[in-house]
Amino acid sequence: MPVILSDIFGDPNVGIFSFANDKIAILPAGISRKKISSFHDVLGVDPCSVGIAESRLVGIYVTGNSNAVLVPYITTEDELKQLRSTGAHIEIVREKRTALGNIILCNDHGAIIDPRLNHSTVTALEETLEVPVRPSTIGGLPHVGALATASNKGVLANPIITDNESRTISNVLGVPVSKGTVNSGVPYPKAGLVVNSRGAIVFPNGLVKYRPLANADILGQGYYTESGKTIQDNR
DSSP states (O other): OOEEEOOBTTBSOHHHHOEEOSSEEEEOTTOOHHHHHHHHHHHOSEEEEOOBTTBSOHHHHOEEOSSOEEEETTOOHHHHHHHHTTTOOEEEEOOSOOOHHHHEEEOSSOEEEOTTSOHHHHHHHHHHHOSOEEEOOBTTBSOTTTSEEEOSSOEEEOTTOOHHHHHHHHHHHTSOEEEOOBTTTBSOHHHHEEEOSSOEEEOTTOSOSSOTTHHHHHHSSOSOOTTSSOEEOOO
16 A cells, blocks of 8 residues: 655645545645646545635545545535536535534544534434444544544544543444554644545654554555555655
8 A cells, every 4th residue: 555755835734735535635726736646646536626715724624435525614616616526425514613624533434523513413414424423532622533534444543542432433433543643743643644545645754653553554554655665755
């Protein structure tokens, strides 16, 4: 499984600027064609370059799984049109908390959400994502999407996660949960990692510090490409 060492606009927070599932990657407007191509090669999906709510912080606003991509109600009509042109199922979440990427952690098996979301939102998410949705926390904090990142092979979570929280997340998402940090100790895995079942994008200094096997767990294979080397992309 390939891993590429890269950045977005020279920033190490690749997960703040981008989103990926097993069907699509969404990258911020203005990213280079060469960068788009490298993301395509590693993640095995066609990237779409677009702003969300006229912002480049795609990963903050967007989440979802292979069944649907969730965007906040502040997404513009032009942005929605561009997203829908990819053929992906785009669903607008009409929730006052618009940073969906920070409050929803999901894969193709389940979703963990901020416990503060109202019941109607939970029901809508279950129907749209087509998976069980459960409220939980990480370290007692509600920002589950910022404090962890997930694929269909594993979850990498902030080291403050409790054993009970880890069991809950593992049971709902159907994958093992590992503890770790990114970008030389940043405790928000979502910020420094973009991952799906085929590959991952991480900043060159972003390898896990807390538990050496955590990145390998979330990817299912490890740090190596088919050629046996990680790829560094500075384009």
